[in-house]
Amino acid sequence: MDKEVVIISILFKNWFLPIAVILLILLVVLRIQLIHRTSPMIVVEKDASTYRTAIVFGAGINRDLQPTKVLKDRLDKTIQLYEQGQLDHIILSGGEARMSNESIIMRNYLVNKGIPEDILSVDEGGVSTYDTLQRAQSSFNVQQAVLITQRFHLPRALASAEMLGMDVIGIPADTQKFRFNSLLWWNFRELFAWVWTLIKTSR
Numbered sequence: 001m002d003k004e005v006v007i008i009s010i011l012f013k014n015w016f017l018p019i020a021v022i023l024l025i026l027l028v029v030l031r032i033q034l035i036h037r038t039s040p041m042i043v044v045e046k047d048a049s050t051y052r053t054a055i056v057f058g059a060g061i062n063r064d065l066q067p068t069k070v071l072k073d074r075l076d077k078t079i080q081l082y083e084q085g086q087l088d089h090i091i092l093s094g095g096e097a098r099m100s101n102e103s104i105i106m107r108n109y110l111v112n113k114g115i116p117e118d119i120l121s122v123d124e125g126g127v128s129t130y131d132t133l134q135r136a137q138s139s140f141n142v143q144q145a146v147l148i149t150q151r152f153h154l155p156r157a158l159a160s161a162e163m164l165g166m167d168v169i170g171i172p173a174d175t176q177k178f179r180f181n182s183l184l185w186w187n188f189r190e191l192f193a194w195v196w197t198l199i200k201t202s203r
Contacts, residue, residue, distance in 0.1 A: 058094030093126030
């Protein structure tokens with residue numbers, strides 16, 4: 001075996017692997033703390049007289065230029081809350097791809113389902129969770145809102161809003177069942193997304 005390969009193998013076993021495991025454990029602990037801290041802010045139902053503005057986070061568009069299953073869950077939960085008389089204003093936040101505009105597609109979906117267009121605000125610059133909330137504050141003058149997204153995403157969304165001084169609650173949009181490996185990947189991705197949020201806001 002090549003001497004350099006042996007050295008790299010030893011370094012990997014003795015240094016890189018243990019460090020990677022320690023970092024992963026720290027990320028998991030951070031995630032658990034985040035879930036614990038934000039869990040009181042997550043509700044299944046809310047008081048109809050408060051949190052009348054909803055912020056709906058984008059989650060991608062499929063090849064047919066329709067909302068993905070994850071995004072459809074968020075939009076359908078929003079429709080349900082509106083039909084219950086709980087919302088006056090809905091902010092739709094999504095990025096702009098080469099062939100589509102996510103937030104416009106979100107708006108069209110809701111309008112086609114009977115939601116009045118005049119209560120919908122489109123945020124085409126919502127490239128991240130933190131940016132979406134920051135823009136809701138600065139561009140739409142929103143200080144109190146209900147955040148509509150999946151349960152795996154709510155802890156980061158709620159904590160980000162808290163960092164901005166917003167008064168928020170979260171309602172889970174988990175109406176469909178997803179494969180275990182998808183849920184595992186989304187939760188794994190959240191570990192790093194929260195760390196990136198902390199780094200971004202500390203600059």
